Amino acid sequence: MDDLKRADEIVVASINDFTEGHGFGKMAASRPPNLQAFSLTDDPDGLWVADDEGEIVGFAWSWICDELWFLAQLFVAPDRQSGGIGNQLISKTFAHADKRGASIKALITFAFNNVSQGLYIRHGLFPRFPIYMVSAPRERLAPSSAEPRLRLESLAAMTADFGELACVDLSALGVSRQKHHQYLLGDSTTNGFTIHAGSECVGYVYISDGHIGPLAVRRPDLVGSALAAALSFAARSECPTISAFVPGASEPALRVATEHGMRLTFPMLLMSNRQFGDWVSYLPRNPGFM
Numbered sequence: 001m002d003d004l005k006r007a008d009e010i011v012v013a014s015i016n017d018f019t020e021g022h023g024f025g026k027m028a029a030s031r032p033p034n035l036q037a038f039s040l041t042d043d044p045d046g047l048w049v050a051d052d053e054g055e056i057v058g059f060a061w062s063w064i065c066d067e068l069w070f071l072a073q074l075f076v077a078p079d080r081q082s083g084g085i086g087n088q089l090i091s092k093t094f095a096h097a098d099k100r101g102a103s104i105k106a107l108i109t110f111a112f113n114n115v116s117q118g119l120y121i122r123h124g125l126f127p128r129f130p131i132y133m134v135s136a137p138r139e140r141l142a143p144s145s146a147e148p149r150l151r152l153e154s155l156a157a158m159t160a161d162f163g164e165l166a167c168v169d170l171s172a173l174g175v176s177r178q179k180h181h182q183y184l185l186g187d188s189t190t191n192g193f194t195i196h197a198g199s200e201c202v203g204y205v206y207i208s209d210g211h212i213g214p215l216a217v218r219r220p221d222l223v224g225s226a227l228a229a230a231l232s233f234a235a236r237s238e239c240p241t242i243s244a245f246v247p248g249a250s251e252p253a254l255r256v257a258t259e260h261g262m263r264l265t266f267p268m269l270l271m272s273n274r275q276f277g278d279w280v281s282y283l284p285r286n287p288g289f290m
Contacts, residue, residue, distance in 0.1 A: 001037060001040065003049050003056060004033040004036050004037060004040070005033070006049075006056045007033065007036070007049060007056060007059035007061075008030055008031070008033045008036075009030065010056065010057070010058065010059050010075055010076070010077050011028065011059060011073055011075045012028040012029065012030050013077065013078055014075040014076065014077065014078055014081075015027055015028035015075070016028050017078040018110065018113070019110075022112055024266065027266065034187065035072075035183065035288065035289060036061055036073075038183050039061065039063050039072075042063075042179060043063065043064060045096050045099065045100075046061060046062040046063050046064065046093070046096050047059075047060070047061050047062075048060045048061075048089055048092045048093065050076070050085045050088065050089060052080075057076065057077045057080045057085060058075065058076040058077065058080065058085045058086065058088075058089050059073060059074070059075055059089075060073065060074040060075075060089035060090070060092060060093045061073045061074075061288070062093045062096050062097070064096070064097070064100050064102055065175045065176060065177050065179070065180070066175040066176055067101075067102055067103045067104050067175060068102060068104045068106065068173070068174075068175045068276070069096065069097035069100065069102035069104065069105050069106070070105075070106050070107060070290050071093055071105075071106070071107035072107075072287075072288035072289070072290075073288055074086065074089055074090065074093065076089070086119070087119075090119070090123065094123060104174075104175075104272065104273065104274065104276045105124070105125055105272060105273040106125070106270065106271065106272035106273070106276070106290070107120065107125065107270075107271055107272075107287075108131060108268050108269065108270055108271075108284065108287035108290065109268065109269055109271060109287070110267075110268060110269070111130055111267035111268055111269040112267065117269070117271065120271050121271075124273045125271040125272055125273050126271060126272070126273070127269055127270075127271050128249075128269075128270045128271065128272055128275065128279075129247060129248045129249045129269075129270055129279065130247075130248040130267050130268065130269055130270075131245050131246070131247050131248065131267075131268040131269065131270055131284065131287075132245070132246050132247075132248065132254070132264045132265075132266070132267055132268070133243065133244075133245055133264070133265045133266035133267075133268070134243065134244055134245075134246050134254075134257045134258075134262040134263065134264055134265065135241055135242065135243035135244075135262060135263065135265050136241070136242055136243075136260065136261050136262040136263060137240060137241055137242075138210065138234075138235060138237070138239055138240055138241060138242050140261055141231065141235050141242055141260055141261055141262070142259065142260045142261035143235070143260075148225060148228045148229035148232050149197070149225040149228075149229075150195050150196060150197055150202065150203075150222065150225045150226055150228075150229045151195075151196050151229065152193035152194070152195060152196075152205065152229055152230070152233055153193060153194050153196055154191070154192070154193060155185065155192035155193050155194050155204065156185065156192070157182065157185035157186055160181065160185060160192075161201075162178050162181060162182075164194075164201055165177075165178070165181050165204055166178055167218075168201075168202075168203055168204055168216050168217070168218055169216060171216075171217075171218045171219070171278070171281065172203075172216040172217065172218070172277060172278055172281040172282040173216070173276070173277040173278075173282055174276055174277050175277075180289070181204075184206050187208070189208050189209065190206050190207070190208040191206065191207050191208070192204065192205075192206050193205050193206070193207070193230075193233075195217065195222075195226050195229065197222070202217055202218050202219070202222050202226075203215065203216050203217035203218060203222060203226050203281075204216055205226065205229075205230045206285065207230060207233065207234055207237075209239055210234055210237060210239030210240070210241050210242045210243060211242075211243045211244065211285075212227070212230045212231070212234060212242070212243070212244040212283070213244050213245055213283050213284055213285040213286070214282065214283060214284055214285045214289070214290075215227060215230060215244075215282070215283040216281060216282045216283075217281050218281070219281065220250075220252070220278060220280035220281045221252075222281070223250055223252050223253050223280060223281050223283075224252035224253060224255060224256045227244070227246075227252075227253050227256045227257065227283070228256050228260075230244075231256070231260050242262070243262075243265075244257065244262075244283055245268070245283060245284045245285070245286065245287075246283055247270070247279040247280075247282070247283065247284075249279040249280055250279060250280045250281070250282075250283065251280070252280065253280075253283060268287055
């Protein structure tokens with residue numbers, strides 16, 4: 001647990017060194033490594049540090065849900081890159097996937113990081129589609145001309161029907177993420193909601209400080225209305241910026257985001273060893289959570 005603070009410092013420094021070098025400015029800021037700590041307790045085989053005589057110089061973190069292995073973070077300190085540390089960390093993380101028999105391997109990386117993409121391709125993970133960070137100042141978020149077709153109902157850990165949430169995840173992703181719902185519902189900074197069409201629960205969404213995601217629905221024809229309902233709720237908050245990650249595969253969600261005045265601000269890329277899930281129906285939370 002004591003390593004996670006230094007690991008977060010390496011992640012932030014590495015991301016900002018990379019994004020500044022590509023003209024995007026600093027994109028990352030330090031945050032409490034709560035999800036990493038959750039994963040360390042849940043499955044410690046998925047977290048590794050590279051240690052050089054007591055100094056942490058690299059960090060890798062992966063998690064597993066059912067048959068899906070996801071590489072959430074892999075970063076090396078900016079002054080220690082190109083020294084083979086990244087390759088050693090990758091070997092440890094892929095051993096985690098093999099040990100657990102995960103048949104699906106995936107990650108989200110920067111769309112303009114050609115070096116990392118080449119490395120992941122050599123390990124059998126191939127580019128699938130872009131994932132765009134979209135955002136807008138709250139006061140400039142264009143209101144919808146119609147009331148949202150779907151409604152949100154508050155979701156709490158004490159009342160959550162995890163079986164129902166699992167059904168939504170299986171429809172959208174093909175795997176259950178019950179442990180991650182338990183994590184999000186225990187996070188005081190995040191509000192969870194089920195999404196309803198009439199009396200039927202058709203999906204869920206989480207909103208934290210104006211950021212929407214993850215969002216999942218049972219059918220792809222519902223995702224546009226679900227995002228519109230989430231944007232309507234987020235617009236009533238005091239958060240200065242409203243944002244989300246929207247897969248390029250989700251045409252309805254991208255259309256709704258642009259109709260509300262949101263702009264594409266940052267390109268990411270999903271890579272995997274094979275196709276999985278219905279990414280029209282799922283909007284990830286961030287590149288580490290997915």
